Amino acid sequence: MHRRTLLAATFGAPVLLPGAARAQAGWPDRPIRVVVPFGAGGPTDVVARLLADPVGAALGQPLVIENRAGAGGNIGTRAVTQAPADGYTLVLNAASPLVINQSLYRDMGFDPAKDLVPISRLTTGPLLVIANPALGFNSIGDLIAEAKRRPGALNYATAGNGTVPHLATELFLRAAGVQLTNVTYRQTPDATQSVVRGDTAVFFDSPASIRHVRAGTVRALAVTTPRRFAAFPEIPTVKESGGPDISVEAWYGLLAPAGTPQPIIERLNAAFRAALRRPEVQQRITALGFEAVGDSPDEFSRFLAAESAKWREVIESAQIRVQ
Template sequence: MSATRRGVLAAGLALPAVARAQTAWPDRPIRLVIPFGAGGPTDVVGRLIADPVAAALGQPVVIENRAGAGGNIGSRDVARAAPDGNTLVLNAASPLVINQWLYRDMGYDPLTAFAPISMLITGPLLVIANPRAPFSTMGELVAEARRRPGAINVANAGIGTVPHLAAELFMRAAGVQMTPVTYRITPQATQSVLTGETHLFFDSPASITHVQSGAVKALAVTTPRRFAPFPNIPTVAESGGPEIAVEAWYGLLAPAGTPPDRVARLHAAFSAAVRRPEVQSRLAAIGYEGVGNTPEEFGRAIAAEAARWGEVIRAAGVRME
């Protein structure tokens, strides 16, 4: 065989490998948008799983906090991004299933603008109170709120957030009135309970660290059954309050139209990350459990949650200022 023929044959055999290299994905860092401020539960979870996901995908995961408008700003940014799998949003429930009932124009339709990838984690809300608050159980809280309507201040991390609506749901179920105090981000609302500026907060389970340090007292978890990582903390009903069920969940989405093969690869990488034993252990320490369900399951959950919270918002008459 001549040198020329050998060279042509070698070039031909190399073409498939070159083509594969050219189409390999991801070929640049993954941008993971957190539509809330740094230090909140969504941010904590994103940073916890970023490294194992980066190892699985072979590209860095760059976290970008874009807070504002109840999570709408960062979510809208991703909804309008190129559907190539390189820009993702790690979202809480509010921008996906709640804000559509509160905002006249969010700039995107949460039920059509995204390709669901996976609900990554879930956990209860943890009802915390300042140690000097005149109640230590949900039953005592109800009694105090009935004795002094409006005198108890309950923090929230924004109108229409899950903690805000959980407090509204509780007040309606218990037949009491408390005064909502709105903060911009979760850490500010938590801090308000620590300092005594507010009496209580339906907080993310990450506030268990403040319970363990004695900085706040835990009244209840908002799940129907006790939460395994906090076996000694009663449910709202066990603590003397009404039956309510609220969970905090966080999920991963890409812009609608992202190729299914890329959605599948992202699902594999992120769901495997939340199932790693060391990640599960760290999630449990801050009150969460890894889920990692399928894109189809997550899509159905979003639709069901949207319908549920729409009913709560209409019943409570919640409106944006």
């Protein structure tokens, strides 16, 4: 019988297979590889490297970060699903390969709900809705009013078709009942600069754009989380700013190949949650524009299922596809 057939059919607790007890004896006795399926220097990579030292110290073995970018995170994630389920290969991932790409790609080469087991959601943060100051928008309500007055005339930036900012904007447009025109850029900094220059009106940006807000080159209209964010509490939520009640998070989580023994999952969960509680780690996470989470495998599993359903509906409604 195929190995994956024996494993969890959904995001949930792994099945403890025969021989698993032998596999976990003395674990870990060598370095643990943590695959980041995106390029070095991005937020996923930064979170992984921030946590590597305290977690490695707690486990008594170093965590080695390996960047394997490509295909929206699919390449590195697929490599982890094909690795031995022994606790020595993990993936620190973002939303795209886990809850979005399966609705965009015909075949990713793996099923995240069957081939991976959640360990913990590590961090979360809002997207910042930024606008060019020359437009005179002071709130999401102002943006909606102008979009209704001139349907399709305003442009919004994205950093790729099917990315979280793109889907967040589509979710907002449908909830608000307005039309904006998508202008796609190759990467997030290019999309941010398009708003700075005035080439586009708005961008649902990463929290890193707060530096542009504070420099006055863009105006922050709202955050996309249900409550205000501790690092910049002066910025209202989308709903408070006169828009629909939407919720979009930029989050990162840790997973292992399905079939990884439950005691190893639990020990990894405990080590990462302990690291996230350290004050110096929380301070650095807040400086990045995020908050520490550190939930249980079951909580992360339920969160992933809810996120998958939400983005599937958005993608199907907007008829978004990546070939």
